[in-house]
Amino acid sequence: MxxxxxxxxxxxxxxxxxxxxxxxxxxxxxxxxxxxxxxxxxxxxxxxxxxxxxxxxxxxxxxxxxxxxxxxxxxxxxxxxxxxxxxxxxxxxxxxxxxxxxxxxxxxxxxxxxxxxxxxxxxxxxxxxxxxxxxxxxxxxxxxxxxxxxxxxxxxxxxSCVLMGVERSNIGLGDTVVIMGAGPIGLFWTNLVKNKGAKIIQVDLKKERLELAKKLGADIVINADKEKDIIKAVKDHTDEGRGADVAVEAIGYPQTWETTIKMARKGGLVNLFGGPPPTSDISINTALLHYNELTLIGVFHxxxxxxxxxxxxxxxxxxxxxxxxxxxxxxxxxxxxxxxxxxxxxxxxxxxx
Ligand SMILES: [Zn+2]
Ligand SMILES: [Zn+2]
Structure with missing residues (x-):
């Protein structure tokens, strides 16, 4: 040797x-x-x-x-x-x-x-x-x-991290999925969710990244910089404006976690995928969990x-x-x-x- x-x-x-x-x-x-x-x-x-x-x-x-x-x-x-x-x-x-x-x-x-x-x-x-x-x-x-x-x-x-996140999100054929963020992780989400046969709404601040999201199959792209009310802008692209079946946060900020939670429909699933600093907290309106029966999940590694x-x-x-x-x-x-x-x-x- x-x-x-x-x-x-x-x-x-x-x-x-x-x-x-x-x-x-x-x-x-x-x-x-x-x-x-x-x-x-x-x-x-x-x-x-x-x-x-x-x-x-x-x-x-x-x-x-x-x-x-x-x-x-x-x-x-x-x-x-x-x-x-x-x-x-x-x-x-x-x-x-x-x-x-x-x-x-x-x-x-x-x-x-x-x-x-x-x-x-x-x-x-x-x-x-x-x-x-x-x-x-x-x-x-x-x-x-x-x-x-x-x-x-x-x-x-x-x-492999995103794949585990997708597999835990119960995405069905014909679902509408909102993906917050179009960085490397958000774009892997796009690629995999497209393979699942879902409609994708993708949100980011960068035009170039949203163009890549489109290439990977995002159906609707929204530039968060150009919207006064990003939650409404996303919901407007869902059936009857009710919100997404699955909402995914792929950025990792407590504020965007909170925003993403509000994009899901009643009974929907929210995957808080991006990792914020371990010391941070978020607040959630209790009605979203109780009356709206949201499912919130976190996925690590x-x-x-x-x-x-x-x-x-x-x-x-x-x-x-x-x-x-x-x-x-x-x-x-x-x-x-x-x-x-x-x-x-x-x-x-x-x-x-
Ligand atoms: Zn890595
Ligand atoms: Zn072990």
């Missing part, structure tokens, strides 16, 4: 908000239960943007600066620990950013996204990544079908089942990947990558190290 331990790799290192620097760092060493993957593509994500811009020092427990940035990747297996079976050197794989423990109460009842001991694997804006054994054992390192590029396969992480299903969807060409990968850049173009991320230029940048 070729030794890489003496070598260094290029990495975009996160030191704090607005402080990501291209550095050299040692290539990780793997144990007998791990795999080393040579990264072929990493895609940028709204979560990266939040971390990059968030002032203060409160990060998720698994994110400890200085640390390599990014979490969506696909690559090729470069080294295999001697206890790992079923993979081969050079094999293209998608590596998910997390794995459930498969042992705790929540894993046992099938609620893997609520796992008490999730293993996270971040640090993808670089050349190599060490894949922890939990990710291999949970099936979250998945061989990539031949008809997918590495950048397309890297989309699996956000897609994803599970191995939806990771595999997302790879299948991508391989079956059900996702319009061209729209999601707006640009491919080298790791050396870090300034441009960060500029795209911060200023929301395009949807996602694929970083090809």
């Amino acid at each position: 070729e030794s890489v331990f003496y070598m260094k790799m290029k990495a975009a290192m996160f030191h704090g908000p607005k402080n990501v620097v291209l550095e050299e760092t040692p290539i990780p060493e793997i144990s007998d239960d791990e795999v080393l993957v040579k990264i072929k593509a990493s895609t940028t994500c709204g979560t990266d943007r939040k971390l990059y811009l968030r002032p203060g020092k409160k990060y998720p427990s698994y994110f400890k600066p200085p640390t390599i940035f990014g979490h969506e990747i696909a690559g090729e297996i470069y080294q295999i620990g001697k206890n790992v079976e079923g993979y081969e050197i050079g094999q293209p794989v998608y590596v998910h950013d997390s794995a459930p423990c498969l042992k705790c109460f929540y894993c046992k009842i099938g609620r893997h996204s609520l796992c008490e001991n999730i293993t996270w694997s971040w640090g993808t804006w670089t050349e190599f990544i060490k894949v922890p054994k939990e990710i291999i054992q949970s099936g979250n390192m998945v061989p990539i079908p031949k008809n997918l590029s590495f950048a397309e396969a890297a989309l699996t992480e956000p897609l 994803t599970t191995p089942r939806y990771v595999q299903a997302s790879i299948n969807l991508l391989a079956n060409k059900k996702i319009n990947t061209d729209i999601f990968i707006s640009e491919e850049l080298k790791l050396d173009d870090l300034d441009k990558i960060l500029d795209n991320l911060v200023n929301q230029k395009g949807i996602k940048t694929a970083i090809i190290p």
Whole structure:
């Protein structure tokens, strides 16, 4: 086996908000239960943007600066620990950013996204990544079908989160679904809800993003900047103005959560999908829950089942990947990558190290 331990790799290192620097760092060493993957593509994500811009020092427990940035990747297996079976050197794989423990109460009842001991694997804006054994054992390192590029396969992480959100929303054929937000996550919603045969009303502040929503199949697009009463504007596009069967918030602000709740019809379902800061609160008129019998749900992250299903969807060409990968850049173009991320230029940048 070729030794890489003496070598260094290029990495975009996160030191704090607005402080990501291209550095050299040692290539990780793997144990007998791990795999080393040579990264072929990493895609940028709204979560990266939040971390990059968030002032203060409160990060998720698994994110400890200085640390390599990014979490969506696909690559090729470069080294295999001697206890790992079923993979081969050079094999293209998608590596998910997390794995459930498969042992705790929540894993046992099938609620893997609520796992008490999730293993996270971040640090993808670089050349190599060490894949922890939990990710291999949970099936979250998945061989990539031949008809997918590495950048397309890297989309699996956000897609799998949205797929779980869609599957939990009970969308029926012929339903009207309002999607608040047309960023990367909102647009994955559009793509998947279209596959469900529903009418889509999409709301955003950016004209370019609403145009992409139309390309992905949104039936009505509404620019929130141009409306005095956004709730009425949405309801006016639903049958008898009664509101949407399913209302989805794909932005992550408490205020838009509250607005989205008011867009659903009586007996409708509201999926509060975008993640606001954990300390925030919302208020809801009690009548909406009691007399209107609204169902409110929250959905966090994803599970191995939806990771595999997302790879299948991508391989079956059900996702319009061209729209999601707006640009491919080298790791050396870090300034441009960060500029795209911060200023929301395009949807996602694929970083090809
Ligand atoms: Zn992501
Ligand atoms: Zn667990």
